[in-house]
Structures are given as structure tokens and as C-alpha cells.
Amino acid sequence: MEQLINDLKSQIKEALNLEELSLEEFDENAPLFGEEGIGLDSIDVLEIIVLLEKNYGIRLANPKDGRAIFQSVRTIAEHVQANRKK
Amino acid sequence: MIYVLSTNITSPLGFTTEENHQAVLSGVSALKRQEGLWGLPEPFAASLFSEEQKAELAIEGYTFFEALAIRSIRKALTYTSLGNASSRIVLILSTTKGNIEALGEELYYPSKAAQRIAEAIGLNTKPIVVCNACVSGLSAQLLANHLLSANLYDYAIVVGAEVQSKFIVSGFQALKAVSEEPCRPFDIERNGLNPGEGAATIVFARTTSEESWCLLDGAVCNDAFHNVSPSPQGEGLTAAIETVMKGRDKSKLATVCVHGTATLYNDQMESKAIEKADLSDIPLSALKGYYGHTMGAAGVLETILTMRATDDGIVLPSKGFTEVGVSGKVSISEEPQPTNKTAFLKIMSGFGGCNVAALYEKTTDNSQRTTDKAKFLKTHTIKLSSEDGKTLTDIYKQQIGDYPKFYKMDLLTRLAFVASELLKKVSPREDFEGVTPVILFNHSSSIVADRQFLDTIKDAENFFPSPSVFVYTLPNITTSEIAIRHHLCGETSFYILPDKDEALMQQILEASLAGTDTPTAISGWVNAESETSYECELSMYNII
Secondary structure, three states: OHHHHHHHHHHHHHHOOOOOOOOOOOOOOOOOEOOOOOOEOHHHHHHHHHHHHHHHOOOOOOHHHHHOHHHOHHHHHHHHHHHOOO | OEEEEEEEEEEOOEOOHHHHHHHHHOOOOOEEEEOOHHHOOOOEEEEOOOHHHHHHHOOOOOOHHHHHHHHHHHHHHHOOOOOOOHHHEEEEEEOOOOOHHHOOOHHHOHHHHHHHHHHHOOOOOOOEEEOOHHHHHHHHHHHHHHHHHOOOOOEEEEEEEEOOOHHHHHHHHHOOOEOOOOOOOOEOOOOOEOEEOEEEEEEEEOOOOOOEEEEEEEEEEEOOOOOOOOOOOOHHHHHHHHHHHOOOOHHHEEEEEOOOOOOHHHHHHHHHHHHHOOOOOOEEEOOHHHHOEOHHHHHHHHHHHHHHHHHOOEEOOOOOOOOEOOOOOOEEOOOOEEOOOOEEEEEEEEOOOEEEEEEEEEEOOOOOOOOOOOOEEEEEEEEEEOOOOOOHHHHHHHHHOOOHHHHHOOHHHHHHHHHHHHHHHHOOHHHHOOOOOEEEEEOOOOHHHHHHHHHHHOOHHHOOOOHHHHHOOOOOHHHHHHHHHHOOOOOEEEEEOOOOOHHHHHHHHHHHHOOOOOOEEEEEEEEEEEOOEEEEEEEEEEEO
8 A cells, every 4th residue: 555655656746847846845644625634726636537547447438536545645546555456 | 990892711621711601501611530640649530631622722932831822812812902002011920830731941930931821812012920829810800800990901811721730639639639539619518629620811901991890999808817728717718708808789689609619628618608798698609510620810710700601591500410518508409599689709719728719790881990009118238148158058047047937948938938037037017917918039949959859759669749838839829928927917929920020019009008907018039940049038018
């Protein structure tokens, strides 16, 4: 699980061009949205959806289903763990 | 104000305005579900030309996009005579992706297509391409109004055209904006837009001797909120509508022809703006249920259909709508409604946070009015180029450094953004506030982002269209990034020209700013061909 979380952090940092966020300070429990957390927006979510399909074979047709999944890197990792196809 | 001499719509529903009008009146829709088209893994509904129609419209030596525009213009011109002073006729082409299928060739450049279209119809003036995403078709008409009112030309041929492709559809699918079923504008069940293709032409004149439709006025206001999502409260659209309707009698309106893409966010936002602008009791017409979203053509096509229907005393029914699914108070119906009024409002909102409202009226008052061009001083200019020996990232790190979104931008947007930041450093603070317009020009459109996006879709085994890259395949995103950064809620426009023609850019700016009360404007040339070939010259103008 910890390995998966670390993989996801670097994949998200690269896909979303989070240039100024270091992997050390990227907290897997921090909320991904809003000013309290990482501060992602709606396009970033769509980009994470592409990333999950590309790297783990997980398809998420409706972004509305993603609300629970995209709370933090940890919730994404849990979803990947349970649903990955590759 | 400018006058409509003639029109044409060339769509899958017919090749003349009249055929299209009759098809819409009889309730026909061109939307069909597509599965596996262009190798796209997800189905979608779209309005596309059939192979037979394509063969009929094709012109040897031209791409289908060019042929479509040429056919539409020629049809429109058969109903009118423009005389032979062709130096007083300008072609304005409205498109979002033009010849995108020719990426890698000279034909890709939108101004190249515009020049070929202009030559084919016998014009020798330099064409102007309007690339303002979804609102382009209205922006193009407002540009015609500015140029003719400033007496720079006698006639403007405004043609909006779009041909659908794997490129555009996969991008909108990556944004989760496309519906598999025919779209349902303003409906509770709406779940996305349908791509559509077609061309539409309006020939405008400075004056006419007959009763005719007139483009009275228009306004452009940016949300300064997000590149793709409209501001939920619709402030920009409300402001655009209120600017146009100020001092005018709303009871004259037969209809408000809405954008009505049938995405959740667009229609909801429009309903809010309509209520706030006190137009809840005016019947709406949403026309995407017939044609889908014809993108660069939409603003022209929907304006023509609304004129034609209003001529017949009809408010067009909103196909696909059955039950209200928006929270702003609106009057919308799936049935046609009679009207005896002869004016209407057309509104559109699109990527790049841009909102446009335009007011049309049928009139016998056809006097010529010439507006004084704006006079301004160029107070500061920032020049950047790939020859500088410093990358944009270097400049960002050394002189800006507080906007991590920089790293998400494509090269063209980085270039415009860095230049605007440097311009801000040397300009008084009030120059970067309020409704300061951002009007940019280039030649290469969004070629760098287009190449990047194409890389994500060209391999069927590795087909992962990138939503964030697709956003930047609309060059007017450069204007919204600047608007968002500085909360600028005025006009944003992006024009593509055959070359860096400073005289033409100045004319467009002078004409566009005539009669506005903004004290400043940001404008200039922002061109990025590749990491090793880019150029920007951005200036702050003070209007005197």
C-alpha cells in the first residue's frame, strides 16, 4: 500500500505538473481540493481519471462517481488496490 | 449597427437557410448516435454530413473544411450584389479548429485556410480568423460591427465553419462533456453536448436601402473565473446582457436564443444570468437539439435561424427539452410559440470564460453611422522571444514565482502570461483592473498544444486523450489565463492573422475599442511555433 501511495504521488505530480510540490510534502491524507489541501481543480480530476486508466486499467466513466475516490491520495490508492486490472 | 444583406446555412439538414428553417420547423434533428467512428472507443451522438453530402459539397483542390465555407459563402452571395469594390470587403472566418486534420502541413494554419477561402470567392483583402472557442461565431459578428462602423470596410462576410474530427470529439470526451444520446438543453436529464458540423454565412453591410435585420449592439465580458467551467452565478454573462440591454426595452424581444449546450454547468449558469438580467419572462430558444454544438459555426448558424423564424412570427421550439432542469427562472418550451415581435437577443458562453450577448432587430432605419475610432497611447511594451537566451521558465522563476499554475500552461499561454506579468510590473496598478480588455493576435494558433494533444490520441494502443492538454488547444485560453490572474472582466478576444500585420492589428484594436469607456487595454502579438521559435510583443494602451 505504501509503495502504491508513493507511486501515485509521483504519477499525479508529473501528470498535473505540480512542479512546486515536493514528494516529501505531498501528504497522502491531505484533501486534494480546496485551499486547505493540494488545491486541485476539475480538470485535474479528469487528468487523474486518465492516469488511473492508463496505469491501472481502471475506467471511471462518470466523474460524479469519483467524489468518494478523489478525496485524498490515500482514498485513490484504496480504490486502485481494490479495482486495478494491471 | 450593421445590416444583414443575406445569409446561408449549410448543414446536414440542408444547404440553404430556407431548407434548414423548414427542417427545424418540422422537428427534424441531424443528431445520430455514433459507435466506433474514427476509432473512438466511446460512443457519442453528433450531427455529421453523410458521405453523399460530403461528395456533393467537395471542391477539388480544397479541404472539406474550406469547401464547406466556400459553398456557404457562395450561396449567401447569390442573393446579393456587393459591387466590385472588393478592397472594401473583409472576410471574417469563425472556427475553433479549422483544418486541424492537416496538422503538420501548411494548410493547418487557420489564416492559410482563410486566405484560400478569400481567394476562392474573389477577395484580395486580408482575412481575419476569430478563434474565441464556443463564442467565436458571435465574436466574429461583433468584429464585423466594429470594422464596418469604423468605416474601414463597406461589407463583411462572416462565415462560421466547423468540421468534426477525432481530435475535437476525443478532447470533449476527455472533458466528460459529450452525451451518447441527442442532447437535451435545459432539461433535467441533460448530460452533455453533441458535436456538430456545418457552415453558416452572414453578409453584413454598413447600409442598405431595404427593410432588413440589423445587428444593433453587442458586448463581451469575461468571467475571470476558470478556463473551462463557467462561473456558477453567471456574472460575466449577466454583465454582457445588461450592457447590451441598457436603456433598451426588453418587451421588444421575441426570444433569447441561448447557448444551451446541454452540459450541466452551461445551462444552469445561463438560467442564473437570464434571471438576474430580468429576462425570465422572455421565451428562450435552445437550438443544439437540431444541430449539436457546431462550435465555430454555432453563433452564426443560430443567429440566422432565429432571424428566419422571427420573420415567420415563430419562436423556435427547444428540441430535446421536456422538463426544466435549471434553477434560474426561465421560459422554455418544446413547442413553437407565436410572436409578433421583431427583435431578439443571442447569447453564448464558452471556454476561456468568455460571454457574449448580441442584440438584433428588424428595421427600416438604415442610415449609415460611423463611430469615431478609439485613440490611444501605447504606454508600455514587453517583448519576448526564443532568441532571448532565457527560457520562459527562467523568467518565471526569477521575476514572477508566485503562480504555480504557470507549470500547467502550454507554451503559448506561458508566453502570454509571462509577458503580461512583466507588463504589470511596469504599469500602474489601475491599468490591470476592472474591465480592461485583453485582445491578442497570432499566426500559429495553438500549434504546440495541438501537437501535444495529437500525441495522446494518435496511437490506438495507447489512446489516452489528455483533458488538460486539450484545454490549451483553444488559443483564446491565453486571454482567460490573463483575465483570471488579474480578475479582468472585460472583453477577451483572440484573432489569427496571416502575418504580424501591425497596421491591421491597430485597426482592429481602434475599431474594437471605439465607444467603450474602458481607460486601458492589453493587446499584442503572441505567437509560439515551438520551444525554439516564439515571439511576443504585448503592450498596455491608454485610451485618450
